[in-house]
Amino acid sequence: MPGAKLDPIDRKILAELQADGRMTNVELAKRVGISAPPCLRRVRTLEESGFISGYHARVNERELGFEVQVFAMVGLHSQAEVDLSAFEQRCRDWPLVRECHMLNGEIDFILKCVAPDLSTFQRFLTEELTAAENVASVKTSLVIRCAKDEPGVPFDVLEDRYARLG
Amino acid sequence: MPGAKLDPIDRKILAELQADGRMTNVELAKRVGISAPPCLRRVRTLEESGFISGYHARVNERELGFEVQVFAMVGLHSQAEVDLSAFEQRCRDWPLVRECHMLNGEIDFILKCVAPDLSTFQRFLTEELTAAENVASVKTSLVIRCAKDEPGVPFDVLEDRYARLG
DNA sequence: CCAGATTGCGCAATATTCTTTCGCATCTGC
C-alpha cells in the first residue's frame, strides 16, 4: 500500500517542497502547521525513506543555449532483457538524452533529447542513435512549444483519494 | 546569443544547483571558487534573469501512489492557433497531465500523464481526453520502466561548446 | 597614457535559520 505511512502533514510537506524546493524550514513549518524541529525531522525522514529523491534547480533550457528539444520513438530488433538493458545503458551514457522510458505497444522506448542546435541533434541522431546496435527504427518529433511542464505529481488528486477512501 | 552574459562561474553555479538545489550558499561558493556573498548575488541575479526558473523537490511517484505513467500522442482536427491554444488550456486544467508539448509531424501533441491506477487513467482517457473537443486521435503507451530521468540540460555539452567556440 | 566610472570581489558584522537537546503530552497495547 504505497504512501500508507504518510499522514496529511507529510503529504503537505511533499506538496510544498515540490512547489518550492528552497523554502526555508521555518516557512515550511509555518505552512504545514507545526513547529520547525518536528518539521525538519519529517523532511529528513522523507528524504531517507526515498519519498524525496532530490532537489533540483530548474534552468531555462532555451536561454542557456539548448534551442532544440526532441522526442524520439525507438523500436528495437530484440526485446530480450539483455538487449533492452544494453540500450538503456547506452541512453544513460548519451548526455543529449535526458529521459528514457520503456513503453508497451509497438514503440519500445521514448527518449526526450535536448541539443544546442539542429545540426548537433542530427549528428547525434544519425551517427549515434540510429547507428546503435539493435536499433530497428527511430521516429523523431521536434518540440514546437511547451504548453505545460509541471514537476512531479498532482497532490490534489492524492488528497481527494484519501478523503474518499479514508 | 543565448547565455552570452554568463561566465564560467555562472555556468558552474547553474550546474551545481541543477544537481542539488538545496545546497547551502557557502558550499556552493566553495565549489565554484568564490566567497559566499558574491556567490549569493550571482544566484539572485540568475533567478531574476530567468536562468533559474524555480526549485523543486523530486518526489517518488510510485511510492506515493501514482503507479501509472502514460505517454499520450494526440492528433487534432484543426490546427488553427485558436484551437491549439484551447487544447493547451485544457491540458493545463487537467491535473493528471503533467507535461504537454506541441510537436511537428503527424502527432500534434505529446502528453505525459500520471494516475494512481489504470482505471483512473482509463476514465480520464475516455471521458476527458478522447472526448474533448477537436481531438481526432489519441494513442497511449504505458511506461513499463524508466531507465533515465535527468533534470534540465547537460552542462558538459555546453562547456565543450564554449571551449571550442571561445 | 591616464583620470573617472563601472564592475565584482572579499572582509566583517548582523540577522536569520538550522539543528540538537530535553521535557511533556498523547496514543497504543497489554
Next chain:
DNA sequence: GCAGATGCGAAAGAATATTGCGCAATCTGG
C-alpha cells in the same frame, strides 16, 4: 490503568544568509 513508543514544542548554540563597505581590476573616453 500503566509502561513503552511516538511526536510535539521550547530553548540554546552552531551554522548560514544577508547587508554594508572598502578595495582592486577592467573599461571608457579623453
